[in-house]
Amino acid sequence: MAVEAAPLYYEPLLLLGGAVIAAPLFKRIGLGTILGYLAAGIVIGPLARLISDGEELLHVAELGVVLLLFIIGLELKPARLWAMRRSIFGLGLAQVLITGLALAAIGSFVLGFSYGAALIIGFGLALSSTAFSVQMLEEQGSLNRHYGQTSFSILLFQDLAIAPLLALIPLLSPGGEGAEAISGERFLLALGAVVALIAAGRYLLNPIFRVIANAGAKEVMIAAALLVVLGSATLMQMAGLSMALGAFIAGVLLAESSFRHELEADIEPFRGILLGLFFMAIGLSLDLGMILSSWLQILIAVPVLMIVKAIVLYGLCRIFGSDHNDAVRVAALLPQGGEFGFVLFTAAASAFIFPSSMASLLIAIVTVSMALTPLSVKIGSMLMRTVEEEEMDEDFEGAGADVMLIGFSRFGQVASQVLLSGGTEVTIIDHSADRVRAAGLFGFRIYFGDGRRKEVLEAAGIRRAKLVAVCTNGVATTDRIVNLIRDEFPHVRLFVRSYDRAHTLSLRARDVEYEIRETAESALTFGRKTLEALGTEEQLSRSIVEDVRRRDEERLEIQAVEGIYAGNDKMRVRPVTPEPLIKPTRESRRLDKEAGEETLQQADEN
Structure with a gap:
C-alpha cells in the first residue's frame, strides 16, 4: 500500500522539502525567502527534472496571490481606500x-515589431508582480508606510488594467473584425460582476458569517472564508478581470466586519503555503533551454526593462509628491515584469x-526580472539619501538597567513615569531621532536605536535587563521585536503593549509574560x-469596572x-442591574433595614 501511495505524495513531498530547506537558508544569508523558493523550484524542476509540470502547478499556486x-483588503477599510x-x-x-x-516605442522603433505586437509587449511588461512586491513589503514591515501604500496603489490599478488589456488583444489580432462588440460585452460583463460582488458583500456576507459563527463550527467558518475568497475571485475571472482583484474587493467589503480577525486567521495559513508554492512554481516553469539559447537577448532586455520602469516610476512618484x-x-x-504577463503573452x-517563440x-x-527584484531593492537602498532629521549616532555609552523600554511614544512616556517614580533605572531606546532629541531636552536618558536589530538590543544592555517593556506603536514592529527577543534572549521577561484583542491572543501564544491593550485601561x-x-x-462604579475587567x-x-x-x-450586550456586583456589608444591611422601617413608619402615620 505504501508503494502505491508514494506517487500521490511524491511531488508535494519534494515541494515541501525544498521549501523547508531553501527558505530558511536564503533568509539566513540575507537573500530573503522569495529567492529561496525560486531557487528550490529551479533545482527541483529545470535542473534535476524531478517535477516537469511547473505551468500546471503555477495555475494552482496563483491562489496564493488571490489569498x-x-x-490586504481586510486591512483596508473603504474610507481608507477612497483616500488612496x-x-x-x-x-x-x-x-x-x-x-x-x-516600452512599446522601443519595441516598434528600435526592434522593428509591428504596432500591435509592440503595444501588447509594452503594456504587458509595464505591469509589475503583485506577489513579489507585496511579499517583500510584508517581510520589511513596510506595507503601511508611505512608499508601501504608493506601491500598492500602483499594483492595484495594474490589476484593474487587466480587463482592457485583454480586450485589446482581439482588436490587434489579424482579422479581428467584431472585436469592438466583444470588447463592449466584456466591459458590461465586468461592470456587472463588480456591482454584483459589491452588493453581495454589503448585504449577504455579514449575515452569512453571523449564522455560521453562531453555529460554533470552526471548520465551517474556514470553509466559508475560502468559499468567499475563491467565489469572488472566480466571478471576476469569468468577467475577464483579475482573480486577485475580486478577492481584494471581497476583503475590503469585509474590512469593517466584526469577523475580520477571524477570517484573517483562517486564511493566513493557506495564503502562506500557496504563496510560497507560487514562487516555487515560477522556478519550476523556468525554461532554461530558452534562456540558454536566447541568453544575449535576455541579458540586454532585462536590464533595459527594469531601468525604463524604474526611471518612469521614480519620475512619477516625485511628480505626485513623494520625496526622493x-x-x-x-x-x-x-521594475520587474508581472505574473499577468504570462497570461497576456500566451493569449497574444x-x-x-506574434509567434509562440516570442x-x-x-x-x-519576466521571470528573470522577478528573480532580480531583491537585487534591485538592494541597489535602491544604496541610492537613497540620508535624511538629516534621522542622522544620529547609535551611542549606547552608559546604557544598561534592570528595565529596557523600547518605544518612547505616548504610551512609553506614561509607563516610564511610573517606573522612574518607583525608583527603577530604565534604559529607553527609540528609533526616531526627532523623538530622542525632544526627550533629551526634558532630561530623559534615552538612546537612538532600532529595537528590531539584535546588535542594538545587545549594545543597549539587554543581557543585563531583568525585564523588557515593548511599548512600540505598530503590530508588525512589535511582533518583530517580540520574536527577536524570544529567539535570541529567551531568559528575558517580556511586558508588551498590544494593539487589539487578536494581537493580545497572539502575544500570549508566544509566552509573553504580561501584555495590555493600549486603550483598555483608559477606556x-x-x-x-x-x-x-x-x-x-463611586464605590458601585469601581465595582462595575472590576467586574468588566474580570469577565474580559x-x-x-x-x-x-x-x-x-x-x-x-x-x-x-444589554443593560443589566448592577447592584449585585457589590456584596452588602453588615453595616449596609443594618442601614437598609432601618431605612425600610422608617419608611413603613412614615407610611403608617400618613
Whole structure:
C-alpha cells in the first residue's frame, strides 16, 4: 500500500522539502525567502527534472496571490481606500500608460515589431508582480508606510488594467473584425460582476458569517472564508478581470466586519503555503533551454526593462509628491515584469499577434526580472539619501538597567513615569531621532536605536535587563521585536503593549509574560467616569469596572483555546442591574433595614 501511495505524495513531498530547506537558508544569508523558493523550484524542476509540470502547478499556486490580496483588503477599510484614490487612479494610470508606451516605442522603433505586437509587449511588461512586491513589503514591515501604500496603489490599478488589456488583444489580432462588440460585452460583463460582488458583500456576507459563527463550527467558518475568497475571485475571472482583484474587493467589503480577525486567521495559513508554492512554481516553469539559447537577448532586455520602469516610476512618484527616498524605494520595488504577463503573452500568441517563440522569450524575461527584484531593492537602498532629521549616532555609552523600554511614544512616556517614580533605572531606546532629541531636552536618558536589530538590543544592555517593556506603536514592529527577543534572549521577561484583542491572543501564544491593550485601561476609566456623571456612586462604579475587567480576562482565556468568537457570554450586550456586583456589608444591611422601617413608619402615620 505504501508503494502505491508514494506517487500521490511524491511531488508535494519534494515541494515541501525544498521549501523547508531553501527558505530558511536564503533568509539566513540575507537573500530573503522569495529567492529561496525560486531557487528550490529551479533545482527541483529545470535542473534535476524531478517535477516537469511547473505551468500546471503555477495555475494552482496563483491562489496564493488571490489569498494575499484578500488579506490586504481586510486591512483596508473603504474610507481608507477612497483616500488612496489619487494614487490609484492618478499615479497608477500614469505609470501604466507612460511605461507601456515607452516600452512599446522601443519595441516598434528600435526592434522593428509591428504596432500591435509592440503595444501588447509594452503594456504587458509595464505591469509589475503583485506577489513579489507585496511579499517583500510584508517581510520589511513596510506595507503601511508611505512608499508601501504608493506601491500598492500602483499594483492595484495594474490589476484593474487587466480587463482592457485583454480586450485589446482581439482588436490587434489579424482579422479581428467584431472585436469592438466583444470588447463592449466584456466591459458590461465586468461592470456587472463588480456591482454584483459589491452588493453581495454589503448585504449577504455579514449575515452569512453571523449564522455560521453562531453555529460554533470552526471548520465551517474556514470553509466559508475560502468559499468567499475563491467565489469572488472566480466571478471576476469569468468577467475577464483579475482573480486577485475580486478577492481584494471581497476583503475590503469585509474590512469593517466584526469577523475580520477571524477570517484573517483562517486564511493566513493557506495564503502562506500557496504563496510560497507560487514562487516555487515560477522556478519550476523556468525554461532554461530558452534562456540558454536566447541568453544575449535576455541579458540586454532585462536590464533595459527594469531601468525604463524604474526611471518612469521614480519620475512619477516625485511628480505626485513623494520625496526622493520614497520614490527610489518604489522604483526599486516595482521594475520587474508581472505574473499577468504570462497570461497576456500566451493569449497574444494564440491570436497570432506574434509567434509562440516570442511569447516564450517574453515569459523568460519576466521571470528573470522577478528573480532580480531583491537585487534591485538592494541597489535602491544604496541610492537613497540620508535624511538629516534621522542622522544620529547609535551611542549606547552608559546604557544598561534592570528595565529596557523600547518605544518612547505616548504610551512609553506614561509607563516610564511610573517606573522612574518607583525608583527603577530604565534604559529607553527609540528609533526616531526627532523623538530622542525632544526627550533629551526634558532630561530623559534615552538612546537612538532600532529595537528590531539584535546588535542594538545587545549594545543597549539587554543581557543585563531583568525585564523588557515593548511599548512600540505598530503590530508588525512589535511582533518583530517580540520574536527577536524570544529567539535570541529567551531568559528575558517580556511586558508588551498590544494593539487589539487578536494581537493580545497572539502575544500570549508566544509566552509573553504580561501584555495590555493600549486603550483598555483608559477606556475602563472613561466608562467609570461616565457612570459617575450619570449619578452612579463611586464605590458601585469601581465595582462595575472590576467586574468588566474580570469577565474580559475570562473571555480572553476562553478565546485562547476556542477561537476569537468564543466566550461571548462574558460580554454585556444589554443593560443589566448592577447592584449585585457589590456584596452588602453588615453595616449596609443594618442601614437598609432601618431605612425600610422608617419608611413603613412614615407610611403608617400618613
